Amino acid sequence: MLIRGKLRQNLKVMRDSLREATYSAGSGRLHYRFMSRSFDRETAAVFAGIKEHRKRTRVGSEIFELRRRIHMIEKGLTMRPRRDTFAVAYIGMTIDRLSRAIDAGALDNVTIAWARDVLDAYFVATSTSSSRAIADAQRRYAQLDVSSEAPYGGPAPLGEPTRSVAYRDLAQLAASRRSVRWYTDASVDREIVDRAIEVAMEAPTACNRVPYRFRVFDSPDDARTIATIAGGTAGYVHNLQSIVVVVGDLAAYVEERDRHLIYIDSSLAAMSFLLAMQSQGVATCCINWPDITAPEKKLTDLIGLRRHERVVMLIAYGYGDPTGLAPISPKFPLPRARTFERLGE
Ligand SMILES: Cc1cc2nc3c(=O)[nH]c(=O)nc-3n(C[C@H](O)[C@H](O)[C@H](O)COP(=O)(O)O)c2cc1C
Incomplete structure (x- = not known):
């Protein structure tokens, strides 16, 4: 038993030093081909x-x-x-x-x-x-039957820019959103969620493919089971009420070069969803979906995911518990995140 433990420890030391060696040699291709399977599922x-x-x-x-x-x-x-x-x-x-x-x-x-x-x-x-x-x-x-009740009409004139929402209101909405981890047990009407998803779906997607789905689990038991698999929810998972699993569909593409679009498109939609929920008085918290075999397998078994579907993130939502605290999470000062630039200067 002792010998086996030592052997395992030595093997780990060897593996770690090899990994260090390949990292410092800058040989990522070598490392991920022979030493690590981290990208295999992707x-x-x-x-x-x-x-x-x-x-x-x-x-x-x-x-x-x-x-x-x-x-x-x-x-x-x-x-x-x-x-x-x-x-x-x-x-x-x-x-x-x-x-x-x-x-x-x-x-x-x-x-x-x-x-x-x-x-x-x-x-x-x-x-x-x-x-x-x-x-x-x-x-x-x-010769095709393209009849449809839905109105559309073709490209529309730009006209004057719409200013139906004042900047001040949008800035206030953005600033008032916080990741909230404490919820009351009041359930959120599905119409509210649908309205937020309608706003989310107005977000741009590459070539308008809309390669994602919002899978909504609005029973507290389901939300907690799913959030537990993700990790990152220790200490508060027991009071989650509802969760959205944002799933990207890689079958939207025929070229490897487009492999990141599910993450970009889904995230743009997710942000609109958060703000639309906030505008209706519903609190949210994004939850990281780790790219690790075990949780992915668990979730696949639980909710059924195809091999070409990938979880982009989870979003918990509900009515914030007024007696709970939320981190303020200040952002960087503006110049840290923004530079105005001119080529050649
Ligand atoms: C992609 C993503 C993953 C996140 N994962 C987690 C998580 O696993 N657990 C958690 O408690 N918060 C998570 N958060 C929330 C962040 O901690 C939070 O957004 C950040 O601290 C900024 O706070 P704010 O959202 O209140 O502005 C995540 C946020 C994002 C955007």
Whole structure:
């Protein structure tokens, strides 16, 4: 027993010194190839995402690349000057994907209306083009059933900047938000949560793919079970009321270069969610989701996550307990976080 303990300790010392050696030699590639599996699951998830994306493309249920292409065409419609021939390289595949996604029943009404109005405007804008690819795509598009109740209408004029919220109010809202870890046992109406998610979904996402889902667990037992798995909640987990698991979908992408977008897009949405909850009197606290095998496996078993889905963060929410304390958590002075710069100076 003693010998085995010593052996294990020696092995750990050896492993630590090897890790130190590879760190100081600056040989990250060597280290992560032979010494550490820390990135393996991330790599596997990216790979699973690409695989799932390809599978969905094959069966016609792919919607993210379709959304990206519709977005690119919509953006093309806003260019100044606007060309009479554009999107030639992918208009055919866009129509193909749209047709297959409609057949597969994979599209919601809003996406259909968006695609329809953008494509209608596109074929008007390119009506003087001599491109055969466009003419062919238009012929195929004319045969699709793109009816949808949802209104859309195509790119809108910018008009005057909207100032419906005064800066002072926004600054005050931002400053009044604190990470709150003590909640009363009053439950938050689902309509309030939905309203906040609607605001969250107005956040920008790369090529408007919206590659995330807010999975809301609003029973205290569930919230506590899930938050316990995350860790980072010791000392207060027992009074959590509700939790959102923000899940990113790597099947939104076909290229490795886009592998970080789920984290960026989800986080932008998460921030809007926090503020929208705050504006309705509901307190929140982000909870870190560690990229470690054991918790990921536990959560996967518990709530069912596909291999291409990754947890970005958890967000606890509820009505703050007025008798509890919240850290003030002062931020840096402004110049620490901001520099105005000019190239060459
Ligand atoms: C991505 C992220 C992960 C976080 N993880 C935890 C956590 O695991 N446990 C916790 O108590 N607070 C967590 N927080 C809350 C931070 O501690 C808090 O935002 C920070 O101290 C600043 O305080 P404020 O939110 O009140 O401004 C997290 C915040 C973020 C943005």
